[in-house]
Amino acid sequence: MKCVNVDEFRSSFYHVDPRIYGYTTAKFYGFGFDGDASTSASSVDGVNFRFPPNPPFIDPLRYHLATCPGVGCDHNKLDCCSCTSVTHIVLDRVVEFAFVNRVASDSRFGSPHPIHMHGHSFYVVKVGYPSYDENGKFAGPNDDIECIVQSTKSSCSKFITIESEVDGKKTVIQRLQWRKSHSQNVTIAEFNKNNAPIRKDTVIVPFGGYVVVRFISDNEGLWFLHCHIEPHQLQGMAAVISELKPYILTTTDEEMYSL
Ligand SMILES: [Cu+2]
Secondary structure, three states: OOOOOHHHOEOOHHHOOHHHHOOOOEEEEEEEOOOOOOOOOOEEOOEEEOOOOOOHHHOHHHHHOOOOOOOOOOOOOOOOOEEOOEEEOOOOOEEEEEEEEOOOOOOOOOOOEEEEEOOOOEEEEEEEOOEEOOOOOEEEOOOOEEEEEOOOOOEOOOOOOEEEEEOOEEEEEEEEEEOOOOOOOHHHHHOOOOOOEOEEOEEEEOOOOEEEEEEEOOOOEEEEEEEOOHHHHHOOOEEEEEEOOHHHHHOOHHHHHHO
16 A cells, blocks of 8 residues: 555546636744643644624624634733634735644654644645654655744744734734745745646644635635634633635624614
8 A cells, every 4th residue: 555645636627727727925924832721721823712692793893803812822811811702805816824733842742633624625735744753653744834922023932823912912922934945925836837736625734834825705704713623612622713705894883783
């Protein structure tokens, strides 16, 4: 038997939307176990997802303006990082997500995460694996991605993106990004028009590795993104993607319900 990675599979070009080859930049999501310890550590960017009391689409404004940190959570400042977290994408764009399986360099604890997204199927652009020793055992997380603290440019205490609200303005405190020494942009460099990637709606993100996916944001809605290992999901490894037209975000409740 020969083992074939999912990013080695090819589609027929007939089935590939050519818009996905356009320039874009990655939005990183860190899946791991460093969330709020008072509930469970299972989290996305350090936030334990909490299920909303009603379907978000009947009250999208509430989720658009949620006080919950959309990306990351500063555990030094907030008592609780459990909430219905929402991140935003703009309609009609090439969207690139980098799903990162967050593992400390000395850790042997964790698992691969089958990440599933509602509302879209995505093209699998690249899979990054951790390093392995000569016995095929985990030897350290993948080196392509780093985490830096914006103010000091030093590395993060936790391998996650953190945004904070300062005077009503969202500010990135620390973030995941491509390691500059590795490549200016790993996916652009390796993703070209000779490459017809396959399309999936669930992809395994290897322990200590990452997966880059692309899709066109042409399906308006609020979409669930989550690990499909059910205990991970129920304990908080999930987020909502908000993909809404601007008019929905500026109308009053009354106007909105009459749409
Ligand atoms: Cu998982």
